[in-house]
Amino acid sequence: MFQLQSKHPASCSELVGKVDRFGGVTVRDFPPDISEDSFNIVLKASLASWRREGKIAVWLHIPISLSRLAAVAATLGFTFHHARQDQAVLCLWMGEGESRLPGFATHQVGVAGAVVDESSGKVLVVQDKNKTKNAWKFPGGLSEPGENIGATAVREVFEETGVRTEFRSLLSIRQQHNHPGAFGMSDMYLICRLSPLTYDIDFCTQECLRCEWLELTELARTGDTTPITSRLAKLLLHGLRHGFHHIDLAMEELPAVYSGLFYQLYHRRLPA
Amino acid sequence: MFQLQSKHPASCSELVGKVDRFGGVTVRDFPPDISEDSFNIVLKASLASWRREGKIAVWLHIPISLSRLAAVAATLGFTFHHARQDQAVLCLWMGEGESRLPGFATHQVGVAGAVVDESSGKVLVVQDKNKTKNAWKFPGGLSEPGENIGATAVREVFEETGVRTEFRSLLSIRQQHNHPGAFGMSDMYLICRLSPLTYDIDFCTQECLRCEWLELTELARTGDTTPITSRLAKLLLHGLRHGFHHIDLAMEELPAVYSGLFYQLYHRRLPA
Structure with missing residues (x-):
C-alpha cells in the first residue's frame, strides 16, 4: 500500500495508490468534488513521484460519475484500458520502450x-x-x-x-x-x-x-x-x-495450479 | 440517418443519431463546448423522441476528451458498454424486458x-x-x-x-x-x-x-x-x-458467407 500523503483524498496533494508486483500503481479513490484544474495538478505531482520511484505503469479506476477526471488524465497521456457498467479503467505506461501492459479481452x-x-x-x-x-x-x-x-x-x-x-x-x-x-x-x-x-x-x-x-x-x-x-x-x-470417438474432443475438469479453481480442458480422449 | 434537428451540433436541441437495423440509435457527434446542464436537457429530449419512435437502444460513442458527458448520460441510465484507447461507448436499453444488447468481448x-x-x-x-x-x-x-x-x-x-x-x-x-x-x-x-x-x-x-x-x-x-x-x-x-493424426485437429481456411473474409476452422481431419 502506497500512502505518501493525506488519507483524505478531498484534501490531498498526491493520489493514494496500491503498488502491484509488476511495479504498477492502481488508484481507486478520487476526491469526489475535485475540480478538473486541481485534479490536473494532483495527478501531475503523483506521476512525478511515481516516476522517481521507478514505477512502470499507472492504472486509474474512475467511476462513471467522475468521468470528467478521465478527460484530464487523457491530457497527461492516459488512455482507456477498458470500461464496464459504471467504471472505466485508464492506464499509462511509464516503463522503457513499448507498453508491455496486458490488453483487455479480445x-x-x-x-x-x-x-x-x-x-x-x-x-x-x-x-x-x-x-x-x-x-x-x-x-x-x-x-x-x-x-x-x-x-x-x-x-x-x-x-x-x-x-x-x-x-x-x-x-x-x-x-x-x-x-x-x-x-x-x-x-x-x-x-x-x-x-x-x-x-x-x-x-x-x-x-x-x-x-x-x-x-x-x-x-x-x-x-x-x-x-x-x-x-x-x-x-x-x-x-x-x-x-x-473419431471426431470428438472429450471434456474434463482439472484443478488450476495457482488459484485452486477448476477449469475445463478439451482434447482427444486417450486410450485407457 | 436520423436528423431531426439542426446540422450544427453546437446549437442543437436534440442529438443526431444513426439508426441500425435492430432499431438502435448510435450517436457519434457531440457539441464539443456543451455544458453538462445543457447536455442533460438535450439528451433527455432526444431520448423522449427516440422512445416515441419505438427505438429500443441508444449507443453513445464519447471521445475521452468529452468524458464529462458520460457522467451526465449515467444519470439518465446509461452504462459503459466498452472503452478503448480514446473512446468510450455507452449504451441504454429502452426495449421491453431485460436488455438484449450484445455484450463486449469476454x-x-x-x-x-x-x-x-x-x-x-x-x-x-x-x-x-x-x-x-x-x-x-x-x-x-x-x-x-x-x-x-x-x-x-x-x-x-x-x-x-x-x-x-x-x-x-x-x-x-x-x-x-x-x-x-x-x-x-x-x-x-x-x-x-x-x-x-x-x-x-x-x-x-x-x-x-x-x-x-x-x-x-x-x-x-x-x-x-x-x-x-x-x-x-x-x-x-x-x-x-x-x-x-490420432490427437490432431487440422486447420483449414474457409470463406465467411456474409463478409467474404476468410476464417480459420479447426476440426478432426476427415478421411479422403
Missing part, C-alpha cells in the same frame, strides 16, 4: 450445438430470421459471462428450438477477426455435439424462420447451408457411421 | 506451443521466472489483437526460447472464468503442436528461468509440471508412438 465466444439423434440419423437445424440467405445451420449464440462452452450450447439450443439436450463433445473451433458483430473485435465460435433428451420442436419465432430435424445425409449434401455447417455435417456423418 | 486468448522433435522424442519446455512453483510448461502467451492461433504459438515460442517453428495442429483448449490475469474476465487457452525449424535455444531471461529440450517420456512422468502440461505430454507421447 474475443467474444459463441457456441453452436449440433444435436444428433443417433437412432434416426437426423440433426436439429434452424434458419435465422434476420439473415439475407436462408441457410440451414445449427442453433447457437453468444456465451454469457462466466458460462462454460457446453452450457452455452445447451442453453442456446433450448432457447431457439425448445429441445432439451446434453453435452457430449467439442467438435470444432472457428476464429474470425475484425468481426462486425463483435464491435470490431475477434470471434471464437465453437461447435459442440449434443444428444437430444426431448424431440418436440417449439422454436423461437423472434430468432428463427424455420426449425427441423433434418437427415444428416441431406445436410451434408445440400447447398442451402453455410460452408461450416456443411463441413460439420460431413464430419458428423462420419461419426455416425464409424463412431463419434 | 475472453482473452492465450496460446502455448508444444514443439515436438520427432527424431529425438524431445519437446521444448520452459520454467516461468515469476511463478512460485518451478514447473515445466510449454512456452506461450497472449494473442495480440487480430492474430491467428497458430501465429501466436510460433511468435511466443520464438520470443521465449529463440527456436523457430511451424504450426502443425491444434491439440487442446482450456476455458477458465474469473481469471485474475484477465481483469476478472474469462481465459481461453489453446495448445498447438509445432514442428521445430531450428534447435538452438536462446531463451528470454526476463520471462524464463530455464529452457530445455526434454524427453516426452520424462515430461509425461515428472511431478515438476502443471496438470495440463502432464496431460498434454501423455497425449503427445501417444501421438509420437501411434501417429499424430
Whole structure:
C-alpha cells in the first residue's frame, strides 16, 4: 500500500495508490468534488513521484460519475484500458520502450450445438430470421459471462428450438477477426455435439424462420447451408457411421495450479 | 440517418443519431463546448423522441476528451458498454424486458506451443521466472489483437526460447472464468503442436528461468509440471508412438458467407 500523503483524498496533494508486483500503481479513490484544474495538478505531482520511484505503469479506476477526471488524465497521456457498467479503467505506461501492459479481452465466444439423434440419423437445424440467405445451420449464440462452452450450447439450443439436450463433445473451433458483430473485435465460435433428451420442436419465432430435424445425409449434401455447417455435417456423418470417438474432443475438469479453481480442458480422449 | 434537428451540433436541441437495423440509435457527434446542464436537457429530449419512435437502444460513442458527458448520460441510465484507447461507448436499453444488447468481448486468448522433435522424442519446455512453483510448461502467451492461433504459438515460442517453428495442429483448449490475469474476465487457452525449424535455444531471461529440450517420456512422468502440461505430454507421447493424426485437429481456411473474409476452422481431419 502506497500512502505518501493525506488519507483524505478531498484534501490531498498526491493520489493514494496500491503498488502491484509488476511495479504498477492502481488508484481507486478520487476526491469526489475535485475540480478538473486541481485534479490536473494532483495527478501531475503523483506521476512525478511515481516516476522517481521507478514505477512502470499507472492504472486509474474512475467511476462513471467522475468521468470528467478521465478527460484530464487523457491530457497527461492516459488512455482507456477498458470500461464496464459504471467504471472505466485508464492506464499509462511509464516503463522503457513499448507498453508491455496486458490488453483487455479480445474475443467474444459463441457456441453452436449440433444435436444428433443417433437412432434416426437426423440433426436439429434452424434458419435465422434476420439473415439475407436462408441457410440451414445449427442453433447457437453468444456465451454469457462466466458460462462454460457446453452450457452455452445447451442453453442456446433450448432457447431457439425448445429441445432439451446434453453435452457430449467439442467438435470444432472457428476464429474470425475484425468481426462486425463483435464491435470490431475477434470471434471464437465453437461447435459442440449434443444428444437430444426431448424431440418436440417449439422454436423461437423472434430468432428463427424455420426449425427441423433434418437427415444428416441431406445436410451434408445440400447447398442451402453455410460452408461450416456443411463441413460439420460431413464430419458428423462420419461419426455416425464409424463412431463419434473419431471426431470428438472429450471434456474434463482439472484443478488450476495457482488459484485452486477448476477449469475445463478439451482434447482427444486417450486410450485407457 | 436520423436528423431531426439542426446540422450544427453546437446549437442543437436534440442529438443526431444513426439508426441500425435492430432499431438502435448510435450517436457519434457531440457539441464539443456543451455544458453538462445543457447536455442533460438535450439528451433527455432526444431520448423522449427516440422512445416515441419505438427505438429500443441508444449507443453513445464519447471521445475521452468529452468524458464529462458520460457522467451526465449515467444519470439518465446509461452504462459503459466498452472503452478503448480514446473512446468510450455507452449504451441504454429502452426495449421491453431485460436488455438484449450484445455484450463486449469476454475472453482473452492465450496460446502455448508444444514443439515436438520427432527424431529425438524431445519437446521444448520452459520454467516461468515469476511463478512460485518451478514447473515445466510449454512456452506461450497472449494473442495480440487480430492474430491467428497458430501465429501466436510460433511468435511466443520464438520470443521465449529463440527456436523457430511451424504450426502443425491444434491439440487442446482450456476455458477458465474469473481469471485474475484477465481483469476478472474469462481465459481461453489453446495448445498447438509445432514442428521445430531450428534447435538452438536462446531463451528470454526476463520471462524464463530455464529452457530445455526434454524427453516426452520424462515430461509425461515428472511431478515438476502443471496438470495440463502432464496431460498434454501423455497425449503427445501417444501421438509420437501411434501417429499424430490420432490427437490432431487440422486447420483449414474457409470463406465467411456474409463478409467474404476468410476464417480459420479447426476440426478432426476427415478421411479422403
